[in-house]
Amino acid sequence: MIIDSNKIQKVIDDSPQDKKQLIMILQNIQLEFHYLPKESIGLVSEYLGMPQSTVYSAATFYKSFSLVPRGENIIKVCKGTACHIKGADLIIDQLYAGIGIKPGQTTKDMKYTIEVVNCVGACAMAPVMIVNDKYFGEVKCNRATKLVKKG
Amino acid sequence: MEKKILTKYIDDPNQVNIDTYLSHGGYKAFEKALKEMKPSEVIEEVKKSGVRGRGGAGFPAGVKWGFIPKDNPKPRYLVCNGDESEPGTCKDRVLMESDPHGVVEGMAISSFAIGSHLAFIYIRGEFAYPARMMEKAVEEAYEKGYLGKNILGTGYDLDMIVHTGGGAYICGEESSQLNSIEGERGMSRMRPPFPAVAGLYACPTIVNNVETLAAVPFIINNGGDWYASMGTEKSKGTKLFSLSGHVKNPGHYELEMGTPLSVLINDLGGGMLDGHKLKAIIPGGSSTPMLLPDQIDVKLDYESLAEAGSMLGSGAVIVIDERTCMVWVAERLIHFYRHESCGKCTPCRDGTGWLEQLISRIERGEGQPGDIEKIESLCGNIMGRTVCPLGDAAVMPIESSIKLFRDEWEYHIQNKKCMVKSEFAFK
Numbered sequence: 001m002i003i004d005s006n007k008i009q010k011v012i013d014d015s016p017q018d019k020k021q022l023i024m025i026l027q028n029i030q031l032e033f034h035y036l037p038k039e040s041i042g043l044v045s046e047y048l049g050m051p052q053s054t055v056y057s058a059a060t061f062y063k064s065f066s067l068v069p070r071g072e073n074i075i076k077v078c079k080g081t082a083c084h085i086k087g088a089d090l091i092i093d094q095l096y097a098g099i100g101i102k103p104g105q106t107t108k109d110m111k112y113t114i115e116v117v118n119c120v121g122a123c124a125m126a127p128v129m130i131v132n133d134k135y136f137g138e139v140k141c142n143r144a145t146k147l148v149k150k151g
Numbered sequence: 152m153e154k155k156i157l158t159k160y161i162d163d164p165n166q167v168n169i170d171t172y173l174s175h176g177g178y179k180a181f182e183k184a185l186k187e188m189k190p191s192e193v194i195e196e197v198k199k200s201g202v203r204g205r206g207g208a209g210f211p212a213g214v215k216w217g218f219i220p221k222d223n224p225k226p227r228y229l230v231c232n233g234d235e236s237e238p239g240t241c242k243d244r245v246l247m248e249s250d251p252h253g254v255v256e257g258m259a260i261s262s263f264a265i266g267s268h269l270a271f272i273y274i275r276g277e278f279a280y281p282a283r284m285m286e287k288a289v290e291e292a293y294e295k296g297y298l299g300k301n302i303l304g305t306g307y308d309l310d311m312i313v314h315t316g317g318g319a320y321i322c323g324e325e326s327s328q329l330n331s332i333e334g335e336r337g338m339s340r341m342r343p344p345f346p347a348v349a350g351l352y353a354c355p356t357i358v359n360n361v362e363t364l365a366a367v368p369f370i371i372n373n374g375g376d377w378y379a380s381m382g383t384e385k386s387k388g389t390k391l392f393s394l395s396g397h398v399k400n401p402g403h404y405e406l407e408m409g410t411p412l413s414v415l416i417n418d419l420g421g422g423m424l425d426g427h428k429l430k431a432i433i434p435g436g437s438s439t440p441m442l443l444p445d446q447i448d449v450k451l452d453y454e455s456l457a458e459a460g461s462m463l464g465s466g467a468v469i470v471i472d473e474r475t476c477m478v479w480v481a482e483r484l485i486h487f488y489r490h491e492s493c494g495k496c497t498p499c500r501d502g503t504g505w506l507e508q509l510i511s512r513i514e515r516g517e518g519q520p521g522d523i524e525k526i527e528s529l530c531g532n533i534m535g536r537t538v539c540p541l542g543d544a545a546v547m548p549i550e551s552s553i554k555l556f557r558d559e560w561e562y563h564i565q566n567k568k569c570m571v572k573s574e575f576a577f578k
């Protein structure tokens with residue numbers, strides 16, 4: 001996947017040039033491209049005047065950032081304690097059967113990515129699955145794939 | 152039964168709009184504090200109420216506010232901790248997305264009390280919707296003149312910033328959260344100095360949980376004595392409990408402190424799912440030691456739960472039924488804490504990694520005699536030896552699982568499979 005650096009630079013230029021905005025800027029880039037393209041680390045470090053290592057360390061510390069390309073649709077399966085004991089594993093198995101990928105993988109057509117996330121704070125409706133920031137609670141595992149395809 | 156104070160209007164979909172909030176008596180407490188009270192009187196009232204930190208530690212909020220050095224000329228900051236990530240906890244989310252103005256008002260009064268002119272609300276990255284609601288509420292409050300310059304003509308200025316995190320459990324710990332707001336990795340800081348002395352940008356900073364701050368307007372409106380009249384002798388007021396797991400009606404319930412756990416699980420929660428038996432209860436979020444079914448009558452307050460060998464924590468009650476293998480639960484828990492360890496302290500960084508290896512090997516059926524003792528020894532070497540409480544949090548549920556369900560762990564090692572037949576856990 002090739003991303004035009006000018007496009008990344010544009011996102012960066014729209015953000016305030018302030019070191020404490022580092023995480024915000026990375027979030028904005030990720031919002032645009034679904035992940036942090038390799039070039040973005042260098043561009044952000046130049047923009048904020050901080051070492052690349054600092055930008056890279058923040059990008060790898062926080063779980064929401066991805067350094068590898070992710071699909072158009074991001075499926076998150078919660079495996080916090082409450083979802084875990086209510087069968088989150090079964091949802092993951094069903095999704096594997098339906099879409100053919102495991103957590104951490106992306107389909108070849110770049111349509112779907114599955115991620116396992118830790119508690120999303122919706123424990124009362126466990127097990128929870130999130131498709132593109134839309135929450136599905138009390139997911140019946142045999143319907144998981146259907147929910148994903150419907151969006 | 153339920154005692155709805157913070158959650159009184161939570162089911163009203165219009166409560167997120169400032170006009171509805173105002174019609175329910177909103178921002179009256181802020182006005183009262185600004186016009187009729189001195190900051191020290193607000194602190195006094197909150198001290199009198201006895202409200203304690205609702206994020207888990209249970210430290211009296213008013214006392215914490217009093218720790219700000221009076222002669223420090225630096226600016227002061229208030230940070231509202233909305234990084235609710237403790238597995239099982241879903242109470243701050245409800246407050247932020249259904250009654251955001253209550254949180255804004257609580258933050259405004261608290262900022263006035265501690266003399267802060269800039270307040271942050273740190274919301275975890277996964278909470279996109281609550282963050283949007285809070286942003287909208289802050290905007291509306293600016294429009295109506297409850298935030299900004301010269302608020303209500305009293306000469307008091309206050310700005311508020313909604314800050315979203317990047318998905319890290321550790322950022323719920325106050326010193327890591329301050330690092331994260333400063334744009335750094337969320338790693339905990341050595342204390343002392345405590346944040347009240349040198350916190351955000353090395354300035355005096357108070358970090359309070361969403362629920363703690365949301366209680367402040369009610370305390371100012373009705374008085375500290377009114378708040379202190381609810382609850383038990385040392386645990387005052389009401390608390391939101393998040394009920395999840397194998398019960399009929401999971402959800403969030405606001406109860407007076409000291410309500411028996413059985414009321415929450417059986418009366419409000421509708422009891423266990425049909426045909427299933429209670430096996431264990433995690434009473435205060437995944438990092439608290441477990442309770443057994445015969446302890447179901449324990450009262451939900453800081454002291455009673457400590458006496459029962461556990462903690463009130465964030466009030467997240469996770470109910471586990473007999474189909475659940477405790478080794479399987481422990482494996483997931485330690486995986487979570489290993490992943491979320493920030494890596495600063497060796498006992499936590501390496502210890503949780505070793506624990507995960509040992510526990511998943513037992514879960515896979517490759518456990519060896521002596522593994523349980525190794526786990527216990529590792530736990531003992533992590534407990535109390537880290538800068539922040541994440542190390543303790545990782546160890547406590549594991550230790551209690553081994554203590555209460557040792558037979559299951561041993562069965563796992565000897566027979567290379569689970570003792571319980573579950574539709575969820577395989578093998």
